[in-house]
Amino acid sequence: MIDVILKKGKEKAVLHRHPWVFSGAIENIKGKPANGDIVRLMDAKGGFMAYGFYNDQSRVALRLLEWDEAVAVDEQWFRAKVGIAVASRSSILADGLTNTCRLIFSESDFLPGLIVDKYAGHLAVQVLTSGIEKLLPVIIDELQLLLKPESIFDKSDASSRSHEGLETINTALTLSHPPERVEVKENGITYNINIAEGQKSGFYCDQRENRKILAAHAKGKKVLDCFSYTGGFTLNCLQNGATSVATVDSSALAVETLKENIILNKFDETKVTPIVSDVNKQLRKFRDEGETFDIVVLDPPKYAPSRSALDKASRAYKDLNRMGMLLLNPGGLLATFSCSGAMDMETFKQVLAWAALDAGKQVQFIYQFCQPEDHPVRSSFPEGEYLKGLLCRVV
Incomplete structure (x- = not known):
């Protein structure tokens, strides 16, 4: 195993079990590891610090895996981590009202660059690091042994793969291909999703608890669901007695799928006004028409992909929420x-x-939303906390 030497004074984050080592923190490499190889990280005095994946094309040159030198980071190590992650989600699926969730959440489950989502009997996998790419056959084999899925689909189409020198992939990993429509349940509501063509890995299961919490306020209310995608908040609000829901999304395919989901759940179609439009334009149109609502949901895409984009993103979030506030009763x-x-x-x-x-x-501010338990935040990796939200009463 090749040794990578850390610069003096760069030990703190590693000692605190943060899993990333940036290229600028590396003093020397004793050899020529291939991207995706497991290497040994040493301090400036030659003392062992951790094992990790190496990649010279990424700003994150090392993604650390194990801090105990006596533990072999081998095939069984990865199989064990997969098993622990899968077992920890069992309570989410226990009541039969939900059969979709995130099974593995990258660094937060000690498997940097691996995301696995369960959709009923099908799995969607996203691989974001060269190290996981090399070990994918082992991981797929373990998932098959544990879950016996009907199919496993590789949705590794994220642009971030280019930072690791990887091409995008969108293909079945098993002989069986997922059907065009997979029927899943969440909070007792049924959804048709398209694993191969849908956004992310097919469905936004990170809002599961937040949909239920918001819907508890929806009885007898007029709701506006913006960036509605395939209708998560819309369907939960209808289930809990909303009198009407206007949904807005720029994707015609998403809105068509939302309509299918309304019919699938036997909800009253006349209560829903689906609109294919840019959300910001539609909010201004509602304002100009004097339209108002009792509840407004704003769940936009990622405006700030990095800290350098935060100022611009803050202005976009401010403008969006200002318009949302103006439309509230x-x-x-x-x-x-x-x-x-x-x-x-x-x-x-x-x-x-x-x-x-x-x-x-x-x-x-009357409630703080967060990501659910299948999207855990590792104490040494706060970067795993990405989803946040606020329930606000506007007076």
Whole structure:
């Protein structure tokens, strides 16, 4: 195993079990490891620190795996980590009301660059690091042994793969290919999803608990669901007695799937107004028409992919939420989210305060949304906390 020598003074993060070592923190490499190889990280005095995946094309040159020198990071090590992650999700699926969740969440489950989502009897896999790419046959074999899925589909089409020198992939990993529509259940609601063509790995299961929490406020209310995708918040609000829901998404395919999901659950189609439109344009149209709502949901895509984009993203979040506030009836609820890891909760609250000031509104924060238990945040890796949200009463 090749040794990678850390620069003097760069030990703190490694000692605190943070799994990333940036290329600028490396002093020397005793050999020529291939990208994706497991190497041994040593301190400047030659003392062992950790084992990790190496990649010279990424700013994160090492993704650390194991801090105990006596533990062999071999095939069985990876199989064990997969098994632990899968077993920890069993309670989510126990009541039969939900059969979809995230089984493996990358660094947070000690498998950097591996995401696995379960959709009923099918699995979707995303591989984001060269190390996991090399070990994928072992991981797929273990998933098959543990779960016996009907199919496993590789959705490794994220642009971030280019940072590791990897090409995008979108293909079945088993002889069976997932059907065009897979029927899944979440919170007792049924969804048709397209694993191969859908966004992310096919469905946004990270909002499972937040949908249920918001829907508890929806009885008898007029709801606006923005960036609705295939209708997670819409369907939960209908299930809990919303009188009407206007849904807005720029994807015609997503809106068509939402319509199918309304029919699939036998909800009253006349209560839903599906709109294919840019959300910001549609919010201004509603304002100009004097349209108002009791609940507004804003669940936009990632505005801040990095800290360098945070200022620009903050302005976008502020403008979006200002418009949402202007469309609320007095005492109405704004459920607003950010999936940008660079946007921390305190900054998000400040952005909401600016939006309220510009809108001439007073805002009470009455609940903080977060990601569910199948998207855990490892204590030594706070970067795993990306989804945050606020339920606001606007007066």
